Ligand SMILES: Nc1nc2c(c(=O)[nH]1)N[C@H]1C(S)=C(S)[C@@H](COP(=O)(O)O)O[C@H]1N2
């Protein structure tokens with residue numbers, strides 16, 4: 001299948017890319033000179049002199065997107081249907097607060113029947129383990145007896161960007177859309193833990209959800225992860241019952257879920273039933289082995305890494321997206337091109353945002369808004385004209401307050417394909 005690139009004029013780029021398909025994309029790029037490349041792109045390349053050899057132009061790198069319907073969702077791209085996993089096309093992440101219908105879905109097992117029926121009968125949340133006073137709370141008690149907060153918080157699957165790794169890592173091939181920033185309402189996990197009385201021996205908090213394992217084997221968790229006690233006590237770690245002002249949808253963990261912002265979203269347990277305060281690192285399903293872990297040291301792509309050399313992923317790296325315009329757009333030459341997107345970092349605030357339209361030789365500083373609250377993503381905008389007709393790429397790079405910056409190339413290959421925060425780039429044709 002040849003790449004389809006949405007553009008304002010109904011597919012001019014698409015037609016030109018047929019040339020690439022006939023020649024074979026890879027061999028074409030190896031043997032083809034710049035003139036041939038420009039032919040394939042259907043436009044001259046004003047900054048060709050700055051285009052690193054071997055870099056596949058973004059316009060050729062895109063694949064057709066299969067958009068499918070999930071009830072309550074719009075425009076998501078299905079990555080797997082059993083379990084259900086779906087990502088958001090990047091242009092649908094253009095809002096400051098991600099509407100629920102556009103939030104990605106990542107399930108490891110089945111949606112619990114209770115959630116599908118909206119049946120609270122017999123539901124409660126237990127907090128036990130290394131606490132002086134174990135708690136069993138109804139949803140009502142949680143809602144009424146603690147301070148509640150509403151915050152915009154980024155959830156990002158640690159596998160977001162996995163599709164960028166070579167050799168490929170198995171698992172859902174997320175491109176850019178395994179992320180969202182919706183508004184959650186709930187209580188601070190800290191307030192409940194304090195009431196339960198965390199013992200000195202507490203090290204970790206593991207969650208147990210109600211979702212059946214894919215095999216439906218009784219007593220087998222689909223996933224049961226957790227966070228160290230310090231993250232559990234963090235001011236921003238929440239137990240949420242509402243998303244964007246509505247009760248949590250069945251797909252997103254009704255009636256109650258954890259939100260551990262800035263960390264792999266796999267720590268944000270859905271369909272909660274129990275929080276188990278542990279005296280050791282939690283060892284539930286997908287906490288051990290290679291799951292959500294990276295090598296403790298850099299490895300060459302394709303290396304097999306022993307389990308004992310893998311470390312649990314905590315803060316997710318700084319990242320950004322260009323949510324407007326769509327890749328493949330045409331824009332009139334010398335007319336202002338308005339760009340915008342979102343930037344976030346698991347380490348806290350993003351402090352600078354830059355874009356380049358000459359393959360990284362020079363950078364334009366973007367306007368960057370403050371986050372609505374800690375761990376909300378930040379809107380950035382930039383405006384400039386493109387100087388000549390031809391093919392351009394816009395590259396976007398965020399820097400956070402720790403000085404961490406997005407890499408141009410896919411960073412640190414790791415066996416499971418986590419934490420790809422390479423710069424997002426889009427193809428633009430000035431006409
Ligand atoms: N109980 C439970 N919690 C879960 C999961 C799950 O399958 N079961 N998936 C986790 C993973 S891997 C991710 S990325 C997020 C996805 O949250 P979302 O579906 O609301 O986007 O939920 C996490 N919490």
Ligand SMILES: [Mo]
Pocket residue numbers: 106156157158159264265266
């Ligand atoms: Mo995930």
